[in-house]
Amino acid sequence: MRQWNLLGAWSLFLREVRRFLKVKMQTIMTPALTAMLYLVIFRYAMGDRHVPGMNVDYFTFLVPGLAMMAMLQNAFANTSSSMIMGKVMGMHIYLLMAPLSAFEVVVAFLAGAVVRAVVVATVFLLVLMPFVDLSMPHPGIVLLYGICASIIMGGLGLIGGMWARDFDQVAMVTNFVILPLTFLSGVFYSVKQLPEFWQVINHANPFFYLTDGFRYGFLGVGDTDPYASVGVVLVTVVVTVIACWQLWRSGWHMKE
Template sequence: MRPMNPRGTWTLFLREIRRFLKVKMQTILTPALTAILYLVIFRYAMGDRHVPGLDVDYFTFLVPGLAMMAMLQNAFANTSSSMIMGKVMGMHIYLLMAPLSAIEVVFAFLAAAVVRAVIVATVFLAVLLPFVDLTLMHPGIILLYGICGSVIMGGFGLVAGMWAKDFDNVAMITNFVILPLTFLSGVFYSVKQLPEFWQHFNYANPFFYLTDGFRYGFLGTGDTDPFASVAIVIGSVAVTFIACWYLWQSGWRMKE
């Protein structure tokens, strides 16, 4: 059994952090610009309209969902882009040969994905907070759903990067899986506004529970009970981590 290597794990974690910090325009400033665009489009276009069935104005309802969507997309992008860049440049073989166990590699990648997601959400919310009445009603729920969602999407990105052979494969997953699921996760609407058929369809979207739980932490209201979904979310994190560990341990599509 390979001995634990905390220094190596920390080094890989720092490498991933520095990698996305080198492109600040894309990872930090872009979310700030996106937040301003959402402010202009939705805040002033929708005015003081309220969400049907919820005692909250539309823009206040929208902001936590947008922040969560940004977290999910950036967590996925962080791990998937790192993996596919390593493959294209032929550098991934050195990571496989490094004196790191599969658990340590997966932990470092997912931890870095969480850091990027948290930074993006913080910047996004910092830009919009002066224009919206948001309170931290349940900080624990916010942290739980934010971190768990980032871990799940970071793991998904890691698996996608291992599977993909080039950037086109990653773009295909992003455009045909990640974007539709995040946009249809209740970010822009309450499920109660939908016809019954589409309500049931949305309940089958796992991203919906992450978005709704995260929003509940700010507003204290939502379409579901986030406390009832905690076990499912934590279980999903465990399954994600185990799947990433197993695939990395076996070198799935990394040794071809």
Template structure:
């Protein structure tokens, strides 16, 4: 290739910054072009969740971990929405390219496996952060839930988006059609996000399920955002930080290896 010298070094340096920027911009523009579906729809869904819980049990439910139930619930709803949207962004982009047969347009440019992974991950993080900001503003305006520790909330939202963006890449590379991707989303992502402390404290779980929750990265993502927003959590945010960071490193390593080997990219 003309972009690679006889010594095997790319002529534009160690990192193809222009190519990486272009891929990131494409991923961001892809979801921004349908902002009513990718930004407004999650906000409406989160609002409906909060409204339904308020009407159904909000006034009857006692405090949870010393906080009003709706205040306890808001960070879980926010994080669940970020998780689902970050996963959807990377998974739908890659699956669409595979199904439509234009994945070659992404693989042909002189982008390394790491640059490909980073491009999709940055797109997922951008969507997750935007959704988080919109919902955070909504719960602040209507519920008065602010940010007790904004730095922790930001860290766990970003790590959660990275983790789920990576999971979306893995799911998309594994799936050969949208039905398979939908199965992964419906039977893996959604149950794990719902059953990881979104609507309750894990102290309410039986001992066996409580222990299982402590090896689930979804739980630490939700718990970390909850600590950042309302200042209470089921576990130490520092413990959650290293577990989620390790989970991100493992997932990104798998993504990099699959891009490097071309695993299921031509299916």
């Protein structure tokens, strides 16, 4: 029976973390600057308006959604960019030859994506928290939905990076799939503000439940019951990890 190569998996994880930490201006400072821009635009543009049906002002409602959107996008970017850079530079073959099982590789990549997503969200929230009242009555829900969302998006980024042949194909997935789904996940609005038809469409977006559950952990209010969605989220995490494991084990689009 093959023993776990914990040192190898840890080394790959450290490589992923150090890779995004080397470009701090892009991965850490940029989210902080973006947070300040959102503060200026939405805080003073919306004033003291409240979200219909919720006893919370619009900007306070917006902050957790923006943090989740940043987590989703950065988790996807971390794994997809790592994979496509390896392909373009011809380095991915060495990873395939490394004495690591498919599961160890997948866990290392997804753990790196989670770390980047959490770092970005933390910086984002630290910048904006002095300007909003985020009591966070359910920190466990915040942690659960944040980590699950990062794993799901890190897995999708890994699959997208395995499928893509160049940066253009990764950008196509990001611009035409990831960005629309994240922007239409209830980040900027309560689903109750939409016409009934668009409420149904919005509920079909899986990112909506991640955003709404994450927001509920911070505010104690949301458009859905986050406890009822936990099962679906956990199943999605398991399916994503298994899909990544099976595809990596088969060398899907990696041996061309």
